[in-house]
């Protein structure tokens with residue numbers, strides 16, 4: 070009897086690409102689905118014109134219907150305040166253009182560099198510091214990889230390659246596999262890091278093929294997830310993250326401190342504890358980057374410091390993320406302390 074094996078491109082009911090294609094792309098459809106009255110959404114439309122709304126259904130299903138203040142909804146819903154001018158909130162707050170040494174690479178810190186492996190994300194986070202970044206100019210087509218790999222090959226100080234974006238897991242597994250195998254051939258590269266929010270919004274992205282390719286790699290692999298609130302961790306996620314851990318991947322998390330979403334001691338403590346339940350260690354808690362259109366998420370530095378100190382008083386050290394700010398022209402992310 071012939072055994073029919075499934076190919077890489079077979080479409081399963083829960084295929085992540087289908088879920089991605091079915092994302093909510095309008096304020097109406099999202100609020101309608103959540104049964105939230107649509108009284109004053111004209112201003113939301115204007116904000117969405119500047120930076121589109123996009124959110125996959127699995128993430129929406131973690132939100133509480135009827136609650137306009139849901140901490141997950143607030144991260145993705147265009148708000149009228151985005152149109153406000155706020156002093157100090159600018160288009161390229163990190164001055165990444167300077168560290169953008171060549172197409173697709175941001176080499177800012179010693180021993181490691183960011184490779185912008187994909188130009189898009191699965192979700193548009195309203196506070197994103199890259200909301201105005203010239204992604205299209207930085208899209209690495211597969212032809213351009215050679216040039217990118219050449220840059221890494223020629224600098225033997227680079228021990229770690231960080232796949233970033235956009236979201237690197239927007240790449241198909243077979244393309245990711247090609248990239249990983251080319252990186253494996255560079256002798257001085259020993260670590261690979263994947264910065265992603267995709268599994269948070271579509272956990273089905275953690276495919277068996279992905280786990281297999283990470284497990285079989287000779288590189289030491291870590292994955293830095295981006296989770297801001299404990300509600301982003303569901304039982305469904307738990308199995309998928311376990312599969313990554315079974316593949317030998319170290320799981321870390323970075324959050325952004327966001328007003329009305331997680332600037333609260335019990336919310337932050339719950340997040341850390343829940344992350345650990347899921348086999349993930351808190352890594353960074355970022356102060357918001359002052360990007361134009363995101364000032365309504367800003368938490369004053371003094372409040373952040375106080376929250377962080379309270380967190381230290383309440384949790385074991387390994388569950389307290391480092392409170393940092395990203396600054397242009399510094400050798401590392403700046404720790405925030407009193």
Ligand SMILES: *Cc1c(COP(=O)(O)O)cnc(C)c1O
Pocket residue numbers: 175176177178181182183231395401402
């Ligand atoms: C955050 C960041 C890194 C990684 O920094 P770590 O402290 O190693 O996590 C590397 N490059 C750039 C440009 C970054 O913004």
Ligand code: SF4
Pocket residue numbers: 189190191192193194197198199234235236266295
């Ligand atoms: S997933 Fe990350 S890079 Fe993409 S919009 Fe959200 S915060 Fe920005």
